[in-house]
Structure formats: structure tokens, C-alpha cells
Amino acid sequence: MAYYWFKAFHLIGVVVWFAGLFYLVRLFVYHAEAYQEPEPARTILKKQYELMEKRLYNIITTPGMLVTVAMAIGLISTEPEILKSSWLHIKLGLVLLLIGYHHYCKRIMKQLAKDECKWTGQQFRALNEAPTIMLVLIVLLAVFKNNLPLDLTTWLIVALVIAMVASIQLYAKKRRKDKEKLAQSELQPELASTSVE
Template identity: 80%
Template sequence: MAYSWFKAFHLIGVVVWFAGLFYMGRLFVYHAEASLQPEPAKSILKSQYELMEKRLYNIITTPGMYVTVVMAIGLISTEPEILKSWWLHAKLGLVLLLIGYHHYCKGIMKKLAKDECQWTGQQFRVFNEAPTVLLISIVLLAVFKNNLPLDLTTWLIAALVVLMAVGIQLYARKRRLDKEKQEQVSTETATIATSAE
């Protein structure tokens, strides 16, 4: 019974942690792109994103990480035999990378707040794909355990996921370029109209 309770809250922690990580990545994109806005929009947007990032990190993302890890310790202490499985060792390696990513986000938050971060919105979009890759790998390991299939079907699914991620990046890029083109046309039209007057 205790094992099921630990597992239930382990999964709840995972959902909360990832909701926070994914939203952090999005906020970083908006925060970086706010620097391209003219004043006073730039300062207003940047201080708003700074506040949202801080609250998200402290109230959702970090507690999500702690619930996940504490419940995982509960799972292992209830069934210590699990520690002998190779899938858990592999999973722990990936979880360490995830915890590293989590703390790296804090560093980015601080740099953005001090206006010292040189990353573009596009770079943050790519950075935001890292937790997706880790999520898929960790869940596959947790579900298939020692029987993780490494056959053609698995590689096809992996290729599909990569294609989807690349597709999303390309679509976002196209939308950004279209928007920039539209803004350029409106500026040129306004300049022509002013000089014609």
C-alpha cells in the first residue's frame, strides 16, 4: 500500500516539475524577445517576466522536483531490491542531468534579471527541447524497465519525436520571419505616406 502511495505522489511530483520546467523555457523565450521591444514596453515586460519566472521557479518547479525525489526515495526504501536494476541506474543518470538543467535555469533567471544574458529567443526555444528529450527517455525507462525494446519500432518513434521537435522549431521560425516582414512593410508604408504628405 505504501508503495502505491509513494508512486502516486512520485507521478504527481513529476507532472508538477515538468509543467514548471516547460513554462520556464517559454518565459525565457518571451523574456529574451522583450529586449527587442522599444521603451517603455521593454522595461515593463522584462520586470513582469522576471517576477513570473521567480514565482514559477520557487512555488511550482522546485517543490515539484522535491516531491518527485522524496517520493522516489520512499519507493526505493519500501522496495530496496529495485536498486539492483540497470534501468534505475540509467534513469538516475538522466535524472541527474534533469536536476542540472533545473539549476541551470536558475542561473539563466539571474542573468536575465541583471540583463546579462545574451541568448536569443530562438536559442531558448532549442534549450526548451532538452526536458522533452529527458522526459521521454526517463518515462520509457520507468515503464519498460529492463525490457526496454531497442528495435526498429523504438527508433522510428524516436525519429518521429525528433522530426516533430524540428518541425515545431521551423514553424516558430517561419512565423517570426513573417511577422518581421509584415512589420517592415508597415514601416515602409508609413514612411511613404509621411513623405507624400
């Protein structure tokens, strides 16, 4: 019975951890874009994002990671023979990468707070695809274990996931371009009136 409790809370931890990781980097996108705003909006937005990032990291993301890992230790301690499975070794390698990504986000957070981060909103959007890939790979390994199929269905699903990620990026790009066009068209009448004066 303990095994099921550990597994249930392991999965709850995973959901919380990933919710935190995804939202944190989305906040980095807004934070980086706030640099283009005029004052005083820039300073107000930067302070607000800094606070939101700190709270999200400390109250959601890091506890999510700790619950996931603690419950995983519980799972392994109730069934130690699982440690011999090769799928778990690969999964542990991917989880180590994920923990590295988690700490890298903390570094970016500190750089943003000190105005030392040179990343653009677009670069943060691309960075946010990294946990998506790790999530897909880790869940596939956890579910299929040593029997991960490499048949046509699997490749079709992989292609579908890639197409979904690409279309989200393209849609975001289109929205940004539309916004820029709108801002320019709002600015042009002002320019025209200043040149007449």
C-alpha cells in the first residue's frame, strides 16, 4: 500500500514541479520584454516580475521538485529491486538534467534581478521548450519502462508533439508581429502631426 501512496504523491510532485518550471520561464519572457517599456512602467513591471519569480520558485517550483524526489526515494525504498532496471537509469540521467535546468533558472532569476541578463523574450520562449521535451521523454520511460516501442505509432506521436510545439511558436511569432504592426500604425499619425508642426 505504501508504494501506491508514494507513487500518488510522486505524480502530484511532478505536476507541481512542472507547473512551476513552465510558468517561471514564461515570467522571464514578460520580464525581458518589460525592458522595452518606457519609464515608469519598466521599473514597476520589473519589480513585480522579480517578486512573482521569487515566490513561484520558492513556494511552488522547488517544493515540487523536493516532493518528487522524496517520493521517488520512498518508492525505491519500498521496492529496492527496481534500482536494477535500465529504464530507471536512463530516467535518472534525464532527471539530473532537469534538476540542472531548475538551478539554471535560479541563476537567470538572479541575473534578471541585477539587470545582468542579456536574453530576449524570444530566447526565453525557446528555452521553455526544453522541459517539454524532458517531460515527454521521462513520462514515456516511466510508463513503457524497458518496452518503449519504436514503431510507426511512436514516431507519429513524436511528429505530432513536434508539430504542436512548432505551431505554438509560430502562432506566438504571428501575434508578436501583429502587435508590432498595430503599435507602428498607432505611432504613425503622431509622427505625421509632429512633422506638420
